Amino acid sequence: MKFIIDAGHGPETAGKQSPNGMREYEFNSSVAAFLTEKLLTLNGISVTHVHSDQRDIPLKTRTDQANKLKANCYISIHANAYGTGWNTAQGIETYVYPSKPREAWELAKKIQDELIKATGRKNRGVKTANFHVLRETEMTAVLIECGFMTNKEEADLLQTTAYRKLCAQAIFSALIEFYRLEWTEIPTTKILYRVQAGAFTQYHSAEKLAKELKAKGFDSYITKTTE
Numbered sequence: 001m002k003f004i005i006d007a008g009h010g011p012e013t014a015g016k017q018s019p020n021g022m023r024e025y026e027f028n029s030s031v032a033a034f035l036t037e038k039l040l041t042l043n044g045i046s047v048t049h050v051h052s053d054q055r056d057i058p059l060k061t062r063t064d065q066a067n068k069l070k071a072n073c074y075i076s077i078h079a080n081a082y083g084t085g086w087n088t089a090q091g092i093e094t095y096v097y098p099s100k101p102r103e104a105w106e107l108a109k110k111i112q113d114e115l116i117k118a119t120g121r122k123n124r125g126v127k128t129a130n131f132h133v134l135r136e137t138e139m140t141a142v143l144i145e146c147g148f149m150t151n152k153e154e155a156d157l158l159q160t161t162a163y164r165k166l167c168a169q170a171i172f173s174a175l176i177e178f179y180r181l182e183w184t185e186i187p188t189t190k191i192l193y194r195v196q197a198g199a200f201t202q203y204h205s206a207e208k209l210a211k212e213l214k215a216k217g218f219d220s221y222i223t224k225t226t227e
């Protein structure tokens with residue numbers, strides 16, 4: 001079972017922020033990380049991120065990567081906005097493509113239910129939209145709006161680790177149930193998290209960072225890829 005997790009936008013995306021300065025990407029990427037951590041404790045799951053903490057990855061790059069991997073499910077995580085200043089628009093909604101692909105529609109309903117149950121926020125329901133990530137993905141795809149950055153109460157929530165974890169847990173529960181994922185947890189001693197410190201087009205830059213890391217006592221090695 002291959003999951004694509006897409007934290008919407010990037011750290012520098014203009015305009016995507018709450019009136020008090022929280023970047024939408026901060027929320028999206030944090031929920032993505034908590035959700036990934038949970039998914040990777042299960043057997044037979046792979047998770048690929050199509051976002052980056054360094055830059056805003058174009059939507060086409062994201063969906064091309066998902067299609068190339070022949071993933072089973074694409075989860076796009078967002079926080080909503082209505083206008084640019086504070087207002088009363090609030091709640092959670094989940095989107096699927098206007099043709100309402102059956103599996104996506106059912107999964108969206110499940111995710112929406114779990115999110116409302118977990119957070120107690122206003123239920124705006126499952127909706128349809130012709131969004132790129134829903135249209136251009138060749139797999140079951142949903143886009144989740146976990147609350148409004150332009151609603152003061154929700155903006156405060158969106159900035160807490162507790163609310164981010166709650167959203168991740170709710171999405172995770174929905175996925176477990178919907179796909180009947182194996183509960184057998186992999187012993188944590190068998191999981192390897194790789195940390196990447198940088199990627200460079202110049203070999204000497206990579207070598208310089210590797211040396212710095214070594215000097216600070218970290219093991220490091222250089223690998224070469226084409227992307």
Ligand SMILES: [Zn+2]
Pocket residue numbers: 008009016024078079080
């Ligand atoms: Zn967004």
